[in-house]
Amino acid sequence: MRLPRLGLGCMNLSHAYGVPPSEDEGLAVLRAALDGGVTHLDTATLYGGGRNEQLVGLAIAGRRDEVVLASKCGMAQVDGVKVIDARPDTVRHQVDASLKRLGVDHIDLYYLHRWDKKVPVGESVAALAEAVDAGKIGAIGLSEVSV
Template sequence: MSLARSINGKRLNGLGLGCMNLSHGYGPATAPEEASALLLRALDLGVDFFDTAALYGFGANEELLGRVLAPHRRRFFLASKCGMTGIDGRRVIDGRAATIRATCDESLRRLKTDHIDLYYLHRWDKSVPIEESVGALADLVQAGKIGAIGLSEVSSATLRRAHAVHPVAAMQSEYSLWSRDPERGVLETCRELGVAFVAFSPLARGFLGGLSDTASLTPGDLRLSMPRFDAANLEANLPLAQAARRIAQEAACSLPQLALAWLLRDPIISVIPGTTRISHLEENMGAASVVLSEAQLRELDRLFQPAHIHGERYNAATLTEIDQDPH
């Protein structure tokens, strides 16, 4: 399977690294020396696409990447995000032009670079027209501070409105066997407009990495607030993972490699699995050699129909923040 992808004219490996896990969202931050070792190992394995955000660790994740990867800046494509940051310990969505400009300057400083290759609007601030937020990002392109504009978790209609203001290079959304929302329209819109698609949480936030209960999750882990990880829903979903594991055995790969290969069969999709363990990083990179048969792909699609998934991917409050194509 070819992993070659193109984002804003840059040829990349379709297997990138989502860096959030190292600083944010899944419990305590990874120890600095362990995080550094993982990032450098990713470079050695050929990862050339690293994804971070101002939100992650409220700046700490960008600082980590700047500290570890700045000496290797020419070796990789760097993506970060604005429009959702941490203020006084709280997550705040703010898509105003002045905020976007200020966030970008702060990110450049933390990342120890003068240029971010791909800069996403992390969430659309629905109190601000998307045209205004994208216009601010277009100004950053013109100033040379960013190379391309990305959007995250928006609908087809919003993507089209944004693209009319300035070309959007990439669209990032949660996409995996058990999170199929992009198939409701935005994936085809990306294909039509020539927008790359970047799948975050491609391993279903650990569900397709072997997580079978929440006993090991620490306080503050965002999965504890997600309906799919409620005990009853998680137990109801486990047979799907067990069935997928059997298909992985047939394909001579692991369950995570199966889940990544299912996504990577589409040449417009890049994946950015996150991990805190080098062994998992190395396992994920092995997905590049996995080839799934048409019968296996059909069986996976049959098993993981959205109607078979128990629980929403976010709680009700968070879902109101996301701009989605209708069911």
């Protein structure tokens, strides 16, 4: 796989710092980024309660082959509260939900958003490895996990 030179973290289009732009404005930003040479997009289950993945999916529709696509699991909004949950069953469910929201059959890089200290990290990674074996994701990553 050829790694992209330019990437865009998509979080702010649906989540976090202040009021996010409208869906139309977010799509315009993403499409302009793609047209301008951005070839890596990063999103997550958490961002906007899944709305960010939906937005990215709309933006890459018909352009999937132009993008190295990354998303994250293991952290989500539950009743408006951020919850870290990387149990294997949750990871499996979030992989499938991300694929559906993004409108794709494969995510290039899928990683744990945070290490769930209640779950041995090897169990979470094993669930991700199953998704690799099933062809749902290409590579596994860990975010904010250190020794």
